[in-house]
Amino acid sequence: MSTGAPLDGLTVLEVSSFVAAPLGGLTLAQLGADVIRIDPVGGGADLGRWPLAPSGTSLYWTGLNKGKRSVTLNFRDAEGRRLLGELLAASGPGGGIVLTNAAREWLGHGELARVRPDVIHLQIQGHRDGRTAVDYTVNAEIGFPLVTGPEGLEGPVNHVLPAWDVACGLYAAVGLLAAERRRQRTGAGSAITLALADVALAVAGHLGFLAEAQVTGTDRPRIGNHLYGGLARDFRTAGGERVMVVALTRRHFGDLAAATGLAGTFAELERLLGADFGQDGDRYRHREVIAALLEPWFAGRTVAEVERDLASTSVLWSRYRRFTDLALAGNPLLGEITQPGVGPLLAPGSPLVMDGTTGPRPAPPLGADTAAVLTGLLGLPAAEIRALAERGIIGGS
Amino acid sequence: MSTGAPLDGLTVLEVSSFVAAPLGGLTLAQLGADVIRIDPVGGGADLGRWPLAPSGTSLYWTGLNKGKRSVTLNFRDAEGRRLLGELLAASGPGGGIVLTNAAREWLGHGELARVRPDVIHLQIQGHRDGRTAVDYTVNAEIGFPLVTGPEGLEGPVNHVLPAWDVACGLYAAVGLLAAERRRQRTGAGSAITLALADVALAVAGHLGFLAEAQVTGTDRPRIGNHLYGGLARDFRTAGGERVMVVALTRRHFGDLAAATGLAGTFAELERLLGADFGQDGDRYRHREVIAALLEPWFAGRTVAEVERDLASTSVLWSRYRRFTDLALAGNPLLGEITQPGVGPLLAPGSPLVMDGTTGPRPAPPLGADTAAVLTGLLGLPAAEIRALAERGIIGGS
Numbered sequence: 001m002s003t004g005a006p007l008d009g010l011t012v013l014e015v016s017s018f019v020a021a022p023l024g025g026l027t028l029a030q031l032g033a034d035v036i037r038i039d040p041v042g043g044g045a046d047l048g049r050w051p052l053a054p055s056g057t058s059l060y061w062t063g064l065n066k067g068k069r070s071v072t073l074n075f076r077d078a079e080g081r082r083l084l085g086e087l088l089a090a091s092g093p094g095g096g097i098v099l100t101n102a103a104r105e106w107l108g109h110g111e112l113a114r115v116r117p118d119v120i121h122l123q124i125q126g127h128r129d130g131r132t133a134v135d136y137t138v139n140a141e142i143g144f145p146l147v148t149g150p151e152g153l154e155g156p157v158n159h160v161l162p163a164w165d166v167a168c169g170l171y172a173a174v175g176l177l178a179a180e181r182r183r184q185r186t187g188a189g190s191a192i193t194l195a196l197a198d199v200a201l202a203v204a205g206h207l208g209f210l211a212e213a214q215v216t217g218t219d220r221p222r223i224g225n226h227l228y229g230g231l232a233r234d235f236r237t238a239g240g241e242r243v244m245v246v247a248l249t250r251r252h253f254g255d256l257a258a259a260t261g262l263a264g265t266f267a268e269l270e271r272l273l274g275a276d277f278g279q280d281g282d283r284y285r286h287r288e289v290i291a292a293l294l295e296p297w298f299a300g301r302t303v304a305e306v307e308r309d310l311a312s313t314s315v316l317w318s319r320y321r322r323f324t325d326l327a328l329a330g331n332p333l334l335g336e337i338t339q340p341g342v343g344p345l346l347a348p349g350s351p352l353v354m355d356g357t358t359g360p361r362p363a364p365p366l367g368a369d370t371a372a373v374l375t376g377l378l379g380l381p382a383a384e385i386r387a388l389a390e391r392g393i394i395g396g397s
Numbered sequence: 398m399s400t401g402a403p404l405d406g407l408t409v410l411e412v413s414s415f416v417a418a419p420l421g422g423l424t425l426a427q428l429g430a431d432v433i434r435i436d437p438v439g440g441g442a443d444l445g446r447w448p449l450a451p452s453g454t455s456l457y458w459t460g461l462n463k464g465k466r467s468v469t470l471n472f473r474d475a476e477g478r479r480l481l482g483e484l485l486a487a488s489g490p491g492g493g494i495v496l497t498n499a500a501r502e503w504l505g506h507g508e509l510a511r512v513r514p515d516v517i518h519l520q521i522q523g524h525r526d527g528r529t530a531v532d533y534t535v536n537a538e539i540g541f542p543l544v545t546g547p548e549g550l551e552g553p554v555n556h557v558l559p560a561w562d563v564a565c566g567l568y569a570a571v572g573l574l575a576a577e578r579r580r581q582r583t584g585a586g587s588a589i590t591l592a593l594a595d596v597a598l599a600v601a602g603h604l605g606f607l608a609e610a611q612v613t614g615t616d617r618p619r620i621g622n623h624l625y626g627g628l629a630r631d632f633r634t635a636g637g638e639r640v641m642v643v644a645l646t647r648r649h650f651g652d653l654a655a656a657t658g659l660a661g662t663f664a665e666l667e668r669l670l671g672a673d674f675g676q677d678g679d680r681y682r683h684r685e686v687i688a689a690l691l692e693p694w695f696a697g698r699t700v701a702e703v704e705r706d707l708a709s710t711s712v713l714w715s716r717y718r719r720f721t722d723l724a725l726a727g728n729p730l731l732g733e734i735t736q737p738g739v740g741p742l743l744a745p746g747s748p749l750v751m752d753g754t755t756g757p758r759p760a761p762p763l764g765a766d767t768a769a770v771l772t773g774l775l776g777l778p779a780a781e782i783r784a785l786a787e788r789g790i791i792g793g794s
Contacts, residue, residue: 229447
């Protein structure tokens, strides 16, 4: 099949910073959209965010802007702001799409709909009422940090993965595609708002946390590395490494019992406790005694021996790895790119494996595509582009 | 505007269980798609997953299947499997879409493309090579649990939020919409695979974790509730409650210094250390001393006093809340539904606020729409439906 990339012909103007909005644009870019990230001249607040390469180039910024084009405009100048509107107007039938987390009136749906009535505009914000928030404050206010971490611990455990930013960025990609589908059918644009706090609350609701609090009126306990409502926990192996082991179903548990030679013990224990470890609830209620009985089996085996003994079973398990332990070479998700400011690097493409998608492409240096985009979309001659740059209305590469 | 829901006319057959695939379908359903979840008669392995309502109804299952239709078929019987293909064939121009995490040959792209050549088929799996995995094992193998949690802690800290499942479900929604966009332009269907392990590795790469490990060869340290590369941490207040405080930019830090009366102290400290706390890196390097200087200010104030003193500043902060502390009433994201098996409940709609979307709808009881869907899509008369139910080929409500 040669049907092109899934999002061929889609053009998105992204005025963004940090994680959520850039990840939304990246997700579309990796499926073939032309995503033009537009920054203020000199870059946004996220340009130098850690981690950094030895050169000082941000590995975070470059990771989130792979395969986009970069334009810099002077947003403090009316002419710079007007250029953004002109780019929007000129971005073609699959364009007219703005993704932003910047709260600026001139960047809002109302203003931009005046230049392009069918604009699809997605505004990411902290709270729905416009109050600011970031992943780390949203996570605090939603409830997860007080139920994460070791049982005896007092105080919150923050996540290291900014999970709400990630979910928000992916929701943004969904919202833009849904709106563009409707625009194709009806011609109508969309004003979409997406609040980070709403993303967190929605996901907590979809997973049953909000219903549980409403129905039971009590809080789920902090249960360390156990899985709520099932049997899963980390175990220490003979070499001191840890493995995560999960038995989600009757079959998983039966296989785990058989592989560890504990089938008879568990059967006797079920009889004594009046329990059925084939049931989620009973595996969960008796998790401590089940785990205590399993501990010596794992403690007596290296990871290689665990692997050998569990390999042909349905039991779900994995070693805990560090980022530096990951075997990246040869993984088909990753491709080698030469990232300006960093050098050669294995970087991920889209996890959506489908016809017409390609491997990862490097992030552009800040502003590198300013002239090409102004020429390509607006037809500005080179002399005018030079003049705009000299007057500080646009940045350069 | 009366342009209808964004995904009006889209019909998705979802053969799913647990989190990722059901969340993908839910995301589309909340934007107006007709999502038909098809389960084996009697339900899938996730039907009774905790948390539960007093009636035994799963708050988890109902949370993830809001606003879908539910059909049950006997997958063990060739006639039940054939009915799924017939539903696919009959699902109209916006149909022919299958979302599944079940690995069954008869449910694969190859088989289903025989009934509907333009099928869009998205297969969620553990690893790309087909090995099984779940959120908890993927999280262990990607690296986050060993850098999450208190600094002195030994061993991993699992997340309570299944963040990889959530990201995977949202990527699935993106993939289906991208493929449907291409099908509208070219007529071609898509075979999409999406591995949970690839989602985790891609996100870790997009956020710079993989590049950091490659470029520096060292692992990020475990830094408790501090934010890597910036200044953010929890603080204990006078009432014993905790607040999360974030200073991502020079302005945030300046406002925090001013609000806490520490501007002079920090200026002197910057001079002594040769540092500029307006810079991410310097705020991060000196996070312990900065936080130690801030601690007494928070410890001497109640949350209400912190709120009063930070309200008019740019400082990002939030109380840590428990799920039972969340003020749900009046939140416009939530709507009251009457969930069969549970009762009245405040449940979230889509966080994507856009014209044509509506509030949350309850999840159907298992199999409740079997007859209506078979009649509506296949035109089967009531007598034939009764006969299929009597023969155990389909379930009932």
